[in-house]
Amino acid sequence: MITQTPKWPVYVLGSVALVWIIPLVGIIAMSIRPEGEITSGWWTIEPFTFTLDAWREVWVNYPIGRAFLNSLAVASFATVLPVLFAPAAAYAFHYLKFPFRRILLLILVNAFVVPNQVVIIPLFKLWRETGLIDTYWSVVIPFVGLSFAWAVLLVKNFLSNFPRSLIDAAQVDGCGHLRTYFFIVLPNTITAMAAVGILQFMWTWNSLLLPMLFLRENATLPVMLSTISGAYEPNWDQRAVATIITSILPLVIFLFFQKYFSADGKNNSGSKG
């Protein structure tokens, strides 16, 4: 690396990062202070009263445990299904030749252009007619459908670096395509699928529009969060608690895996490593 590291980037980026840290500090402060102190400014230092009342009240006043389970169910189903199906599709597109292969692949990988807004009205009518409204399927189906655009592309790109000699060896040893897929390719796509799974879980856990319209009886956390504020008082403290509960799981997963996304200080292209 460069022989001397300058000091100024630390100060500059430290002050930029403050903008990212302050809203987090704010929401934590709001969740542990009485509402009276919040409305005179959550950042004020005097007087500071520590209280967990809001944490207790939010459990009493809102079905937050139920919403947590709904979010967990929706995000898990919407993650497991693409993780199971995308490698199979990518395998077929990458190694097999079949009619309409190229046009199917083009339609599938370019579906990333479709905004959620396009699917809401037709699906709302479809779910109402089929009785799927307010079931997990009503959001899982579009989430899974929309995920294939990038999930299939990601796994297919991964497969283009996959050693073909392994596949050929399996074929020579008498493996059909299904067995080659299940025993040779699938175990090796786990890294690619982990990336797909983490991002998909985070996105579906966090999304608001589809669950807000399709899951009115089974609100997920973001949907419940968007409705918390009493008729006569805005419930700032309880809203802050619900905000933290909504964010904690994706944030923990994200921080745990962030090294996985950002290759930190490592690269293989340099002569000195």
Next chain:
Amino acid sequence: MSVQYGSILTSQTQAGPFAGLATRLFGGNLRRADWIAFALLAPTLIFFSIGVLYPLFETIRVSFLDWTGLSQPKPAGFSNYTKLLSDANFWNALRVTLTWTLACTGISVAIGWSVALISGLAPKQTAPFRVAIFAAYGISETASGLMWLGILQPDFGLLNGILRLVGLEGWASPWLGEPSTAIWGVVAAYVWTQAGLPLLTCYAAIQAIPKSQLEAAHMDGASHFQILRYIMAPLSLPGVRIAIFINLLNSLKAFDMIHILTSGGPIRATETVGYFMYQESVIYFKQGYGAASTVVLLLAVIVCSIPLILDKASESK
């Protein structure tokens, strides 16, 4: 490669159970390997057809109908689209979308790229700051919006609090309640969630620069600024390009943040086309009209992603 591969498969030719139908559909060319391919694809295609293709075609179909909830749908030709063109609210939505998309993309990428470049000079010491900015990408727009209310709220928000503290009382304002400033409040909160992505892609591009190249520049007496300007900046451009596309598409499709902070208000000052569509079809139940505006949104996204689509067309051989 795949052509060569196909030749292994032809030896396994065998009629499937629906050979008759298949023969008619594909002219007798459907082999056993094709059945395996479609079996592997089937779950993907089923979810994709119900969850994406059907609603896509249905939206386009409805956009050519005169349909306002209670009435029977009637064919309407292009009348929904011509009505959009004469709707001042739609023009307003287009204007807001343009400001919103350019501002969100420009500011997110500018911040992410600069942070990536600067931290390229001291990667180890600045790692926690990168994590902080990147982590916000993992928080939902709903939650981030509420966190930003703590900053922008008129009575006890931090921004007005600081202004009062330093004696700029007159500058304090209900940021989200004022038509001229509301969009910038929402932009700030949205950029907060989105800047992590350009940071990630640009930083990855900078990390891929061979260390020897940076060291050589340093030995030749290049200053930190010159290394940043003439080596890191140009070599991180691929990361910038990807980030611009992703952020552009994300902000065109944005809904959650706008919904949680302003619901399109005050007086439609933050109503993008993506939100206009929601108002017309979900709130006012003008289905045909709402669908037409959704098709316009779809076209906007497609136009912005033409370079990406061309990329994929050449890739997917």
